[in-house]
Amino acid sequence: MRLSTSAFVYRACVAAAVGVALLALSAAASGSSGSRSAIPLLKVGLAGDTIPVLDPGRAEGAHMATALSLETLMKHGSGSAVVPNLAVSVTHPNAETYIYRLRNGVKFWDGRLLTADDVANALNYYRYRGFTTSSAYTSVRDIKATGKLTVQVTLKHRDASWQFGPPVTGEIFEKAFQDAHKTTMGQPGTLIMGTGPWMPVSFDPLTGLELAANPHWWGGAVPIQHISIKLLSDDTSASLAMRSGAIDVVPVVTIPQPYTSTGSTVVSVPGCNLAIFTMNTKAAPWSDVHVRRAVAYAINRTEIVHALGASATPVSTVIAPSQLASIASQAQVKSLLASLPSYPFNLAKARAELAKSAYPHGFTASTVSYPAPPYTTINQAIAGQLQTIGIHLQVNTTTIGDWVAKWISGPRNQNPAGMIDGGCTSQDPGFYPQMLLNSKSAHAGGFNFADYTSPKVDAAIKAGIQTSSPAKRLAVYAKLLTQVGLDMPYVPLYLEPSSYAISSKLRWPSYSYSMLDNAWALGIKAG
Numbered sequence: 001m002r003l004s005t006s007a008f009v010y011r012a013c014v015a016a017a018v019g020v021a022l023l024a025l026s027a028a029a030s031g032s033s034g035s036r037s038a039i040p041l042l043k044v045g046l047a048g049d050t051i052p053v054l055d056p057g058r059a060e061g062a063h064m065a066t067a068l069s070l071e072t073l074m075k076h077g078s079g080s081a082v083v084p085n086l087a088v089s090v091t092h093p094n095a096e097t098y099i100y101r102l103r104n105g106v107k108f109w110d111g112r113l114l115t116a117d118d119v120a121n122a123l124n125y126y127r128y129r130g131f132t133t134s135s136a137y138t139s140v141r142d143i144k145a146t147g148k149l150t151v152q153v154t155l156k157h158r159d160a161s162w163q164f165g166p167p168v169t170g171e172i173f174e175k176a177f178q179d180a181h182k183t184t185m186g187q188p189g190t191l192i193m194g195t196g197p198w199m200p201v202s203f204d205p206l207t208g209l210e211l212a213a214n215p216h217w218w219g220g221a222v223p224i225q226h227i228s229i230k231l232l233s234d235d236t237s238a239s240l241a242m243r244s245g246a247i248d249v250v251p252v253v254t255i256p257q258p259y260t261s262t263g264s265t266v267v268s269v270p271g272c273n274l275a276i277f278t279m280n281t282k283a284a285p286w287s288d289v290h291v292r293r294a295v296a297y298a299i300n301r302t303e304i305v306h307a308l309g310a311s312a313t314p315v316s317t318v319i320a321p322s323q324l325a326s327i328a329s330q331a332q333v334k335s336l337l338a339s340l341p342s343y344p345f346n347l348a349k350a351r352a353e354l355a356k357s358a359y360p361h362g363f364t365a366s367t368v369s370y371p372a373p374p375y376t377t378i379n380q381a382i383a384g385q386l387q388t389i390g391i392h393l394q395v396n397t398t399t400i401g402d403w404v405a406k407w408i409s410g411p412r413n414q415n416p417a418g419m420i421d422g423g424c425t426s427q428d429p430g431f432y433p434q435m436l437l438n439s440k441s442a443h444a445g446g447f448n449f450a451d452y453t454s455p456k457v458d459a460a461i462k463a464g465i466q467t468s469s470p471a472k473r474l475a476v477y478a479k480l481l482t483q484v485g486l487d488m489p490y491v492p493l494y495l496e497p498s499s500y501a502i503s504s505k506l507r508w509p510s511y512s513y514s515m516l517d518n519a520w521a522l523g524i525k526a527g
Contacts (some may be wrong), residue, residue: 004277031405038526039224039506045109045247046231047238048254050370050400052205055173055186057131063423064251065209065229067518070171070194073151074163082163083354085518086114086150086172095158095445096141100167102149106218108174109199114146121168121175123153132408135434135441135448136165139465159344159465160473161434164426169519182223197222207231232302234372235259238501244478250505253499254374255310261288264501268311271513272320272424274432275312277382277491278449280416285365286357290357292488296343297350298389305379305494312494316342317481318436320495323429324477327470336478341485350389362390367418368406371397378419378493393417411444412451412510421496425517429477433461437484450489457483 011427051062059066075088077083084090087100096457106114123143123347126133139159155162177185177193184190191200199212201518230247232238239258241247251261256266277299279286286292301314313373315321317340324333343349354360369379376397383393383440387460398406406415424431460480464473484490498513502524510523 004480011081017302030270039524041228042224042521043225043247044521045241045250046229047235047250047252048233048370049231049252050205050404051203051209051229051231052404053186053405054192054203056173056192057125057128057133059186064284064516064520065446066192067474067516068170068198068211068227069192069196069200069522072168072170072172072197074167075518076168076512078363081156082168086119086169087167088168096155096431096494098153098155098162098167099146100151100153102151103218104149106195107216108177108195109192109214109311109320110174110177110193112174112176114172114195116146116151118175119172120145121178122172123151123170125178126166126170129443130445131447132447135438135446136169138440140166140436143515157462157466158468158469159309161426161428161430161465164428164431165434169425178448183292197522198224198227199365222449222522224524227521233470236373242501242503248503249508249524250501251516253501254496255308256499256501257309259501262501264503266499266501267508267511268499269402269512270322271429271496272322272427272500273421273496273513274315274318274424275419275421275496276318276436277493278417279489279491280449280451281453281487282451283358283413283416285359285363286416288357288359289487290353291359292491294350294353294357294389295386295391296341296466296488296491297346297348297353298385298391299491299493300345300385302345304378304381304383307377308494310374310496310499312496315408315492315495318338318432318484318490318492319429319477319481320424320432322495323427323431326427327429327477328474336474339478340481343488343491347388351465354389354391357415358465362392364392364394365417366394368403368415369395369397369418370403370407371400373403375421377418382419392495406450409445412449419493422447424513426514429473430465433457433464433477433480436490437461439479442525452487452489454483454487457487 051065053059056066056145071086073087074082075085087105089101091099120143127137139155141156142154176194181190186192188203193398197214199214201210201212203209208231211227213225235255236258238250239262242264243262259266279292281287305312305314321333369376379395386393435447438461439453439458442451442453459478460476466477502508506524508524
């Protein structure tokens with residue numbers, strides 16, 4: 001394809017910037033006194049992740065890569081605090097309005113200055129209904145530049161969860177670059193244009209990504225001159241690569257055991273990543289509520305966690321207990337959980353529920369599993385448990401591209417049931433309801449995998465984010481969880497800790513589940 005003049009200029013700018021960074025890498029490797037880098041090369045392994053494109057609206061599963069290059073308005077600080085990043089300040093003049101003042105002088109890798117137009121364009125891009133990101137923007141009325149360095153977000157109503165959502169997850173890219181590459185932004189031959197500490201040098205969706213330090217980063221000297229990201233099928237492959245020295249760090253570990261003999265360190269911290277078994281409420285036979293309740297009784301969460309082979313915690317609600325604890329005491333959380341409809345493992349009750357359904361003798365169905373552990377392992381374990389009550393679930397594996405097409409971008413009825421887990425970025429109790437239960441997300445590209453629609457639950461979701469009172473929010477989420485417990489669109493399975501594996505030559509003192517949102521490699525230190 002012939003490049004336009006403007007597209008050629010942008011690519012030349014990227015090449016020039018990358019050239020400067022590679023010269024710095026060469027100096028670092030040779031021990032030049034002019035190098036400011038503590039680590040010349042960091043070799044990263046992503047286990048089971050994909051990087052289909054670097055376009056952050058379409059890059060399902062690629063966040064660990066794009067977060068190194070594309071920055072956000074705000075970022076997570078210590079604890080649950082949200083602190084400025086590309087924004088230097090945020091004001092909140094009324095319940096529906098947030099005004100972000102941008103840093104002056106921040107430059108994209110091609111030398112252009114960051115403006116409010118870039119920020120407003122990127123955030124509005126993520127609102128597109130076909131993107132999974134759109135579920136985080138359902139409360140937005142308008143996002144616009146009100147000055148060269150001022151962005152105003154106007155909400156339809158108060159949203160207590162807003163500050164933990166798009167301001168810390170909406171990655172900013174250059175508008176002019178997007179305009180010049182309308183159909184190719186993020187692809188291997190085009191890449192992306194951001195402001196972050198590392199710039200993509202080369203990209204292959206099948207093997208990985210090479211990044212070089214941005215020599216003009218607004219945040220100062222970048223401590224790692226080059227990052228090489230390798231895509232690996234699972235934790236076993238990643239552990240073998242770590243043992244051979246091919247990689248230095250795996251930032252997200254699902255199953256720690258394979259790393260025990262690699263000479264590396266595996267560290268786990270509390271997290272809120274939720275694994276669920278989803279059932280499409282609009283597609284038979286899963287549309288029968290008695291079938292869904294039967295499945296809930298038939299699943300033995302303790303055995304599922306054992307099959308996982310990781311230090312996960314069985315859970316029974318779509319809002320993690322740790323998220324409820326952000327608005328209530330431990331005693332209040334315990335009381336709430338005890339009051340909800342519950343489905344402890346009980347085959348007699350499972351068979352009784354199935355007998356009430358239109359399928360009293362069971363049925364045969366299938367699921368398409370993500371082609372890597374633990375997804376196939378957990379789906380197969382669930383299939384074995386369901387078989388005891390007459391539900392025969394055939395587990396099929398496929399390619400990553402086909403899985404994304406069936407689970408994410410395609411019609412929900414293409415894959416009406418199966419195990420999936422989520423990357424949690426917030427301890428706010430409204431996080432999972434907004435994604436999994438909101439009827440506005442029940443469409444191709446949305447995260448409401450069960451196609452679940454309930455006016456009562458929608459009202460509770462809205463009420464839960466429209467008040468900042470912890471007591472009122474707890475009461476609202478009690479009603480929400482009660483209704484969801486009766487309808488059972490999802491069977492919550494377990495909560496995963498956040499874990500990483502790292503070479504003994506390195507350390508990562510600032511690691512937490514929330515720190516993976518923005519330029520996470522800045523926290524990795526030598527020694």
